[in-house]
Amino acid sequence: MRVLVTGGTGFIGSHTVVSLMEAGHEVVVLDNLSNSHRSVTRRIGEIVGTAPEFHQADIRDTERLADLASDGFDACMHFAALKAVGESVEDPLGYYENNVGGTISLLQVLLDAGVQNFVFSSSCTVYGEPLSLPLTEDMPIGTATNPYGWSKIMMEQVLRDVRVANPDWTVTLLRYFNPVGAHPSGLIGEDPMGVPSNLMPYVAKVAFGELPKVQVFGNDYDTHDGTGVRDYIHVVDLAEGHVAALDRHFDDPGTHIYNLGTGQGSSVLEIINAYELASGQPVPYEVVGRRAGDVGANWADASKAQQHLEWATKRDLAEMCADSWRWQQKAR
Ligand code: NAD
Ligand code: UD1
Secondary structure, X not given: OEEEEEOOOOHHHHHHHHHHHHOXXXXXXXXXXXXXXXXHHHHHHHHHOOOOEEEEOOOOOHHHHHHHHOOOXXXXXXXXXXXXXXXXXXXXXXXXXXXXXXHHHHHHHHHHHOOOEEEEEEEHHHHOOOOOOOEOOOOOOOOOOOHHHHHHHHHHHHHHHHHHHOOXXXXXXXXXXXXXXXXXXXXXXXXXXXXXXXXHHHHHHHHHOOOOOEEEEOOOOOOOOOOOEEOEEEHHHHHXXXXXXXXHOOOXXXXXXXXXXXXXXXXXXXXXXHHHHHHOOXXXXXXXXXXXXXXXXXXXXXXXXXXXXXXXXXXXXHHHHHHHHHHHHHOO
């Protein structure tokens, strides 16, 4: 299949481009490089043998997109978005404009061009405060605690409505849990600008000696050791989930929703311990107060994806930490 990948030089997009190309698909990457680097396509080329076709463009540039889409795509995987939670609180209009407005203008171009298969990067953040665990796809959408989270909830709704109005469309909403790790080659990974706000990239910098210690946000949650529990998923497993979803639902009109997680939660202290083991470096930490907007625990029921997509995660926490550490050392 010929697939348009927006945000394809970013963290999850780049790993998915590798998996798509390895599975034999033809990929066209579009990215405005606001949070990634041009060199990623060369690095993808080193991994798979050929670099993907690349266009530096914004999803809101309708003319440019229409021109690209006129060549024909079988599907679009849409990763392009701004994703810094704190920044979204400070700049809600910028976030809604880029994420929601950008998605709407992309969808219009695809509709006009007759592209009918759309795979969307959603997030477990749409569940809000869990009613019970594990989280299943049929649970109600919750309340977001920030504009980034709301933008995912809004876009899911926009996509459901677009699909109702266009019965031939196939929309797949993939709700990611916590993607971490990097490609085992050490050539691509997550490259957060400035001080990371997510746990694993932060821990990586502490192990590397770039930051002094991890601040553990609360040890009074109702979890086995009191620290926050999340479902961490290796980014290569996540990427493979996209290829499985595209294959399974290529010609299958409807709205399909999947959790992409491992089905297992790990606490902040377990991540710190696993990272120390993988890196052989100490990871000092101090416990501080809870971070506003955090839920205590959150993990997926991953059985729907396992059954329908014939996909399952293969990489454990030790591998996630080892690959993150390799990337941390090589990336500098
Ligand atoms: P990322 O920032 O590494 O990648 C996003 C890419 O989109 C970047 O390369 C950026 O330059 C590009 N981009 C942003 N706005 C654009 C625009 N208007 N036009 C063209 N390109 C644009 O982020 P990521 O972690 O790879 O996330 C990919 C997707 O997955 C996002 O939609 C994100 O919200 C979603 N997601 C991420 C996580 C996570 O923990 N990383 C979790 C759940 C969902
Ligand atoms: C966060 C976002 C979520 C987004 C996801 C991926 C919030 C409230 N949620 O999820 O919307 O989809 O990132 O970008 O920001 N922790 C520490 N110390 C740290 C960092 C994190 O103790 O320095 C803890 C957190 O309290 C949490 C766990 O580690 O228990 C994971 O945090 P993080 O990696 O930021 O992911 P989420 O909070 O799950």
